[in-house]
Amino acid sequence: MSDDLAHEIDIFEGQMELMGQGKLDEKVFAETRLRRGVYGQRYDNGQRHDGFESRELAFEEMERIKGPDTLWHAPGMQRIKVPGGGLTPDQLDMLAQVADEYSDGILHITTRQDIQLHFVHIEDTPDMMRRLASVGITTREACGNSVRNVTCCHLAGVCRTEVFDATPYSEAFAEFLLGHDDVQDFGRKFKPAFSGCEAEACGLVMMHDIGYLAQVQEVDGKPKRGFKVYVGGGLGTVPHQAKVLSEFTPEEEILPLAQAVSRVFARLGEKRNRNRARIKFLVAKLGIEEFRRLVEEERKTLPHDDRWTAYMDTLPHYEEKPSRPPTFLNGQVRSSEFNQWFETNVYSQRQEGYSVVTVNLPLGDLTSQQTWELADIARKYVGDNVRSTVEQNIVLRWVSDSDLPNLFEELKEIGLGDSGAGTIVDITACPGTDTCKLGIASSRGLAGELRTRLTAKSASLPDAIKDLKIKISGCFNSCGQHHVSDIGFFGNSRRSGNFKMPHFQVILGGKWHDNAGSYGLAVGAVPSRTVPEVVDTITSRYVEERSKGETFQDWIGRIGKKEARNIIQPFMQLPAFEQEPEYFSDWGDPRVFSLGDIGIGECAGEVVSLFSMEISPAESEAFEAQVALDENDPARADALAYSSMLKAARALVRTQFLDVGDSPDRIVQEFKSRFFDTELFFDQYAKGKFGQYLLDRHSNTNGTPDNDAAHRLIEEALLFIEATHACESKVGGNVLVEI
Known part of the structure; x- marks a missing residue:
């Protein structure tokens, strides 16, 4: 584990202690834990609706909270970042361990290639984070108003149609922006994606906040790698197709471009109205031409950063190493079961003699025991070449072809031998009402029934429908990506008499290929219980009416929205409760349906100022300094107290000057010139006394402090931090970029 990551986890643990003592604002702590992937979960407000009224759930210390309307001891969700979906057997082992010890023993693969664990207690999260970090896994910025997991095509590097392997670029992007100063002041989340080819689904760049599509151009007679860059895409309630920001950005410019985009988004993006705070709304408001101009101007102001191109030195040597030599399947007769699995779950790599095997995971789930066993299988056949996918599966890459029959048998033995990957039975679904506080209808229950x-x-x-995509979201937020499926559904409700009935809005004709090339049409809402019949009716009509070679998208476009609605119209009728009582309960849930369990969503966290987020670690370090002194370690206490003052000063300086950096000399210099010499930091009565504490400690680098000296510095640090709060309140927290 790196020292920086270890320190981050220590700070979070300190913030947990401060929150427990009532010394940290609940909204600030909520955003703090979200940025470490510690997420709320359904019923964590201590209430569960029984179909007729809300009942209290008994948790320990009901008055203690970890965020607005969120009880401390209620179990929650831990999201774990997996950039590009890349995993190793050792990492799978550790994921299985923490899932087994800290959660309900289920690992859930998300549509962003992340892994989520549910029913996790917040007290366990620091230890979990340390154990994950020991194998190179982080939860940092997995949630909250931050750069989310960077997705990349799971076939990158082995795809038969890619321009080049986008994997090392996506990894460099993820590493560069993780914790970067310029991505700490977003109004909402920011989702990136990388894709190696245009025609496939790959990274789905058209539906992302920023997307990179691999390109090669001839420059001075030589092939030059780069990317076509898209910006402003997104699904959610109001889906937007991404716009072209740059037709060709050379590889050495992809990171500074991302930094410039981040700055423009942080400076001009909406902060107050979270419903309009994604970058797609900023691009739509400004127009792509003006947004492009602002980004280009911002790029010119960026101070040089060696990290922009440092990763390029490794590109010529970047490669995955197969565990076994290439071989071929002989002509031996195989079982029909193997042949069916081979047809849907095996992809022939461009490297002859190797294949990618998709491990099809119903609902995106696998148990901790299956994960351990899958890790052993991976070690045996593919080594470190494992990835999660945006369709909630796992792939084993570089399988030597003659190993496929034995691999299939071993996957079957652990319950992971299902065929149908990428077909109509391989349904994507978000957690929905199982665990999500925003879920309206049971997306997982419906997906399980349809499967x-x-x-x-x-x-x-019929062959015409075997490869159709079905994707389901429990609400309108599109975590299940219903907009880009052939047949999509998102949860809502309708009233019939005195009762509410679970419904799903039907979305038809979305395009998964061409990197999520177009979005589907909403044609009407149907009762949840009728959805299986709706799917049968729609697919039957398509098979009957399609022209030769006509795709589902083309057929929907030809018949139009009005006729598509006519197809589902017979299913839109609402029976009375007395006639069809089963219509008033959801899939897998016997309770009478209600909306009483919907809570406050944490998809983006509270919108908290940059200063509030950056002063929080300063307060945590001041607290740690007191602990160190109690443990009779004055040297460490002194160092932590001084560090807390520097962090507080930096937080204040960054309200005016984002590029102050991390150098103590630079921080103190900027603090002195901007706030001390101008007397903005001065107290009405104490004048510059509190600011002088930092200046004195910064200039005093001699000697080893004793307990008394360390104690005095801690007191001074606490007063200095309070003074920074007062100063920020006085001058306002507008972030101005200095050019």
Whole structure:
């Protein structure tokens, strides 16, 4: 574990202690934990609706909270970042361990290639983070108003149609922006993606805040790598297709471009109204031409950073190493079960003699025991070449072809041998009402029902519909990516008499290929219980009416929204509760349906000022300094107290000057010139006394402090931090970029 990462976790643990003592604002702590992937979960407000009224759930210390309307001892969710989905067997082992010890023993793969664990207690999260960090996994900025997990095509590097392998570029992007100063003041989350080819789904760059599509251009007679860059895409309630920011950005410019985009978004993006705070709204408001101009101007002001191109030195040597030599399947007759699995779950790599195997995970779940066993299988056949996918599966890359039959048998033995990957039975679904506080209808319950029914008749399904995509979200926020599926659903409700009934809005004709090339049409809402029949009716009509070679998207476009609505119209009728009581409960949930369990969403966290976020670690370090002194370690106490003052000063300086950096000399210099010499930091009665504490300690680098000296410095640090709060309140927290 790196020292920086270890220190980050120590700070978070200190902030937990401060929160427990009531010394940290609940909104600031909520954003703090979200930026470490510690997320709320359904029922964490201590209430659960039984279908008729809310009932209290008994948790320890009901008055103690970890955020607005969120009880401290209620279990929550831990999101774990997996950049590009890349995993090793050792990491799988550790994920299995922490899932087994700290959660309900289920690992859930998300549509961003992350891993989520549910029913995790916040007290366990620091230890979990340390154990994950020991194998190179972080949870930092997995949630909150931050740069989320960087997705990359799971076939990158082995794809038969890619321009070049986007993997090392996505890794460099993730490393560069993790914790970067310029991405700490967003109004909402920021989702990046990388793709190696235009025609496939790959990284789905068209639906991302920023997306990079691999390109090669001839420059001075030589091929030059770069990317076509898109910006301002996004799904959610109001889906936006990304706009082209740059037709070709050379590889050495992709990181400074991302930094410039981040600065423009942080400076001009909406902060108060979170419903309009994604970058897609800023791009739409300004127009792509003006947004491009602002980014280009911002790029000119960026101070040089060696990290922009440092990763390029390793590019010529970047490669994955297969565990076994290439081989080929012989002509031996295989079982029909293997042949079916081979047809849907095996992709022939561009490297002859190797294949990618998709481990199909129903609902994106696998148990901790399966994860341990999968790690052993990976060690045996593919080594470190494992990735998660945006369709909530796992792939094993570089499988030597003659190993495929044995690999299939071993996957079957651990319950991971399902065929149908990438077909109509491989349904994507968000957690929905199982665990999400925003879930309206049971996306997982519906997905499970559809999968069961479609799998039972998969052998007889017409070829035209076998590869259709079905994606389901529990609400309008599109975590299940319903907008880019052939047939999509998102949860809502309708009233019939005195009762509410779970419904799903039907979305038809979205495009998964061409990097999420177009979004589907909303044609109407149907009761949840009718959705299986709706799917049967729509697919049957398509098979009957399609022209030769006509895709589902083309067919929907041809018949139009009005006729598409007519197809589902018979299912839109609402029966009375007395006639069809089963319509008033959701899939897998016997309770009478209600909206009483919907809570405050934490998808983006509270919008907290940059100063509030950056002063919080200063307060945590001051607290740690007191602990160190109690442990009779005055040298460490002194260092922590001094560090807390520097962090507080830096937080204040960055309200005016973002590029102050981390150098203590520079921080003190900027603090002195901007706030001390101008007397902005002065107290009405104490004048410059509190600011002088920092200046004196910074100039005093001699000697080893004793307990008394360390104690005095801690007191001075606490007063200095309070003074920074007062100064920020007095001058306002507007972040101005100095050019």
